[in-house]
Amino acid sequence: MLGIYQQLIPFDLTYDSAILPKIKSKVIKILTYYSVKFSDDFTGLIAPFFGLVNDQVSAGKFRAVKSNDRLIQNVVAYYKSLLAVNDVRQKLAKNLAPLFEYLLLPNIELCTEDLETYEFEPETFVKEDLEETDQESRRRNCMQLVCSLVKAFPDESMSVLN
Numbered sequence: 001m002l003g004i005y006q007q008l009i010p011f012d013l014t015y016d017s018a019i020l021p022k023i024k025s026k027v028i029k030i031l032t033y034y035s036v037k038f039s040d041d042f043t044g045l046i047a048p049f050f051g052l053v054n055d056q057v058s059a060g061k062f063r064a065v066k067s068n069d070r071l072i073q074n075v076v077a078y079y080k081s082l083l084a085v086n087d088v089r090q091k092l093a094k095n096l097a098p099l100f101e102y103l104l105l106p107n108i109e110l111c112t113e114d115l116e117t118y119e120f121e122p123e124t125f126v127k128e129d130l131e132e133t134d135q136e137s138r139r140r141n142c143m144q145l146v147c148s149l150v151k152a153f154p155d156e157s158m159s160v161l162n
Contacts, residue, residue: 002045005031018067023078025071028053032078035085050088053078058098064106065111067136074104077143083152093153096160100146107142114139 005027013020034042053075056062062072079099082088092099094153110118117123150157 006049006052009049009056012061021068021071022139025074028071028074028078032074032081033098035078039085046082046085047087047091050082050091054091054095054099057093057103060102062103062107064109064111064138066111070106072103072138073141076145080145080148083148089152092149093156096153096156099149100157100160104142104146107138108146110139 008023008027011020011024021048031053035046039046057075062068064072079092079113084090114125146157
C-alpha cells in the first residue's frame with residue numbers, strides 16, 4: 001500500500017482534475033496519521049515520504065485555490081506533525097525558503113473567493129477573522145504553521161522572511 005502512496009504523491013495530470021487533489025489530500029492525511037500514531041513502525045519511511053511531499057511543495061504543486069483547501073490543510077498538518085522528528089527537522093530547517101515561497105505565503109494571501117466574501121459579506125468576513133471561527137481555513141492553518149516554524153527555527157525563518 002505504501003508503494004501506491006509513493007506513486008500518488010508526485011502523480012500529475014496534464015489537465016485540471018477535481019479528484020486528484022482529493023486523493024493526494026487523503027494520502028497525506030494517512031501519512032500524518034502514520035507519522036504520529038505509528039511513529040515507531042513508520043520511522044524508516046518518514047524521511048522518504050517527507051522528501052516526496054517536500055519536492056511537491058518546492059515545485060509549487062499545491063496551488064492556492066479554493067479547490068485545494070483540504071489538500072493544503074492536510075499538507076500543513078503533515079508539516080506540523082513532522083516538526084517533532086529530528087531527521088526531518090534538520091531537512092526542514094535547510095529548506096524553509098521553498099516552503100514559505102510556494103506553500104505558506106501564497107496560501108495566506110487573500111484569494112478571489114476571500115475577496116468576494118469580503119465584498120459581498122464584509123461583516124461575515126471580518127467576524128470570522130476576528131473571532132477566529134475560520135479555524136479550518138487554508139489561511140488560518142498556514143498562519144499557525146508559520147508561527148510554529150518561527151518558534152522552531154527563529155533565525156532561519158527570519159532570514160527567509162526578510
